[in-house]
Amino acid sequence: MxxxxxxxxxxxxxxxxxxxxxxxxxxxxxxxxxxxxxxxxxxxxxxxxxxxxxxxxxxxxxxxxxxxxxxxxxxxxxxxxxxxxxxxxxxxxxxxLTEVRQQVWGCTCLAVRGEHTAAGHVLLAHNEDWNSIDRDDVYLVRAVPDDGPPFIGITYGPLLVNIGLNAEGIAVAINSVYPTDGRVGVPRILCSRAVLDARTIGQAIRACVPKLRAGGYSYLLADRHGELYCIETSATTHDIHYGEAGWLVHTNHYLSPRMQAVEEPGTYSSSHVRLNRARRLLGAQLGNVTAASLQAVLRDHVNYPNSICMHEDPDDPLYEREATLASLVMDLTDGIMWAAPGPPCQGEYTAHQL
Ligand SMILES: [Zn+2]
Structure with a gap:
């Protein structure tokens, strides 16, 4: 095969x-x-x-x-x-575009720094979960901009690159979140693209929270020095969480009480299961984490098909079928992106040098 x-x-x-x-x-x-x-x-x-x-x-x-x-x-x-x-x-x-909420879409992100990894590297991993209709439209982009640092990232269709790693050693992954304060403003994808232009972790944080934004993501940010941040945002508010323990995991529900105050009510069951499962799997390998061990986390099937490795449910209508479209492990220390088409249990990770 x-x-x-x-x-x-x-x-x-x-x-x-x-x-x-x-x-x-x-x-x-x-x-x-x-x-x-x-x-x-x-x-x-x-x-x-x-x-x-x-x-x-x-x-x-x-x-x-x-x-x-x-x-x-x-x-x-x-x-x-x-x-x-x-x-x-x-x-x-x-x-x-709308206040009518579609189903809760996924994505699972993990970040871990040197003291917990086998090689002392900073790693950031991400499963990109979205409508399975976009499965064949995912691609990687390696960019050398005139006006910013070189970067490598993924996108699909006509979207800006919005997840990736730059030559300053800054990486970003995003999770959809579901606040109730959405409005007309700066589209969130411009913010995640702007993180790839950052030369410092402070600039990366600022890129997530411009004034008059339309909505928000939860951004998992890391730099090659091992600074790890989760920036939970909505249109009107945000909260900054530092990865003090040397590792962070995020899925699709807010973890900050301030942000939970603006969250659309719901159970977010898949998001909770993926969060706890990823924390447990990562927790068990602290001290020995490698790109390969993170790839194994991203291929996990507990709670299938709504697992970390997300598979479409054929019972869902075509426009609501969610799956992992691409899977990434970024090594910020060496400037390498491991990327597999989704779902990653069926794909092969290929290494791409920045
Ligand atoms: Zn799978």
Whole structure:
């Protein structure tokens, strides 16, 4: 059996040049994603595609004010793929488009620093769980920007790269969270892209919490010195948690009491199970953690199919089928990203040097 691997694109230059190269290189993935979301948005968000585009336009002035260079990158992605800017912009605003909550989507992140790892390295691991319709549209990007540090990361379809590792030794992974204070503002994907531009952990933290943001993620941040932070955010508030014990795990519910005050009521059962399971598995290997041992955590099947290695449930409607689309282990010390297509129990991790 031949195992799939994720394609990788090389991009460089100014924001518009990088965007064009991403748009050209990922044109098939981008066209397919736009076609899928034209179909999915009316079902998942209960608004028409044209209304979604109209709604997304309201976010544009906020994005341009906070992060004009990344809006430019999105313009380039549209140009490179030969599609309308507003269609690409709409997908980059997707998670902020409606107050009608879709199902709780996943993602599991773990960070661990030197004293707990076999080689003394800082490692950050992430399972990217999302709609399985995007499975074939995931790719890696290796970038050499004119205006920021080189980075390697993953994305899908026409989205900005939003999870990855940069040459300053800063890495970011994100979890969807479910606050009730969403509004028109700076789309959250611009913030996670901005973390990849950070040269210090302080800049990375600031990138997560610009003024007038539309919503928030929980960001797991790490630097090569072993500084580990979890920044839980919503549109109007945030909380900063430091990884004092030398390791952190996060899934899709808020851990901070301040943030729980704005969280949509729910049981978040899959999120709790994945969090506790990942903590337990990581806890058992502290002192001996390696990229391979984290990959084993990311392939865990307890609570299948809603496990850390998430599999789609064929009983769910097409637009609500969740699966792990890609799986990553980043070594901040050596600047290596191990990446596997999802679900990782069926894929092979390949090492990519920054
Ligand atoms: Zn699996």
């Amino acid at each position: 031949s195992l799939r691997t994720l394609p990788i694109l090389e991009i460089k230059g100014t924001p518009i040049e990088r965007g064009r190269q991403q748009g050209e290189g990922a044109c098939p993935q981008i066209l397919r994603a736009i076609e899928h979301y034209r179909e999915i948005i009316p079902k998942a968000l209960n608004i028409s595609w044209l209304d979604a585009i109209r709604e997304a336009r309201k976010f544009l002035p906020y994005g341009e004010e906070a992060f004009p260079q990344f809006v430019e990158e999105i313009r380039g992605i549209a140009e490179g793929a030969g599609v309308a800017f507003h269609e690409v912009w709409t997908l980059n605003c997707y998670e902020g």
